[in-house]
Amino acid sequence: MTHQSDSSPCTALPIPPHDRIISIGWLDADHPFETGKIDRRVFDQLIELLKSPWQPFVFMGIHECSLCQFTGEAKGKSNLFVPANNRIYVAPELIAHYINAHHYKPTDEFCDAILSCPPMRSQQYRAALSKTGLLKVLQNPIGQPMDEFTSRPESGPLREQEGDDGD
Numbered sequence: 001m002t003h004q005s006d007s008s009p010c011t012a013l014p015i016p017p018h019d020r021i022i023s024i025g026w027l028d029a030d031h032p033f034e035t036g037k038i039d040r041r042v043f044d045q046l047i048e049l050l051k052s053p054w055q056p057f058v059f060m061g062i063h064e065c066s067l068c069q070f071t072g073e074a075k076g077k078s079n080l081f082v083p084a085n086n087r088i089y090v091a092p093e094l095i096a097h098y099i100n101a102h103h104y105k106p107t108d109e110f111c112d113a114i115l116s117c118p119p120m121r122s123q124q125y126r127a128a129l130s131k132t133g134l135l136k137v138l139q140n141p142i143g144q145p146m147d148e149f150t151s152r153p154e155s156g157p158l159r160e161q162e163g164d165d166g167d
């Protein structure tokens with residue numbers, strides 16, 4: 001996947017880059033990245049949030065880890081949208097693998113944002129997103145429907161692992 005520097009405006013989305021929609025964890029083998037220990041609670045909360053991450057865009061391609069030595073042992077297709085500090089942080093699903101397998105250390109502000117992120121698809125999560133004032137910016141200019149927390153328009157042949165969340 002395309003490398004992006006941590007804390008730079010995210011260019012992985014089908015919208016123009018925005019200075020409060022921030023990249024975190026868009027790593028590849030050609031660019032150095034921060035490593036080190038992080039609080040286990042951050043990792044556990046990431047895994048929890050990644051079980052059913054809210055996706056404002058229908059499908060943006062599969063990411064494969066390029067840091068694994070020979071073959072990418074992990075793939076991801078979701079992105080995580082984490083509201084905090086009047087921003088929305090955008091991390092690829094692979095961020096959990098980068099932390100677990102490759103000792104990636106995200107920024108402290110992102111770790112704090114993860115710890116304070118409400119459960120996905122909760123009213124609190126919706127409110128936190130809304131409070132950033134950025135939800136309308138995430139409206140896709142090419143007319144794909146937004147996931148309105150209750151529908152799952154991205155569900156299709158490429159999301160076969162997900163069950164129906166029933167709401």
Ligand SMILES: [Zn+2]
Binds near residue numbers: 066067072074097
């Ligand atoms: Zn890897």
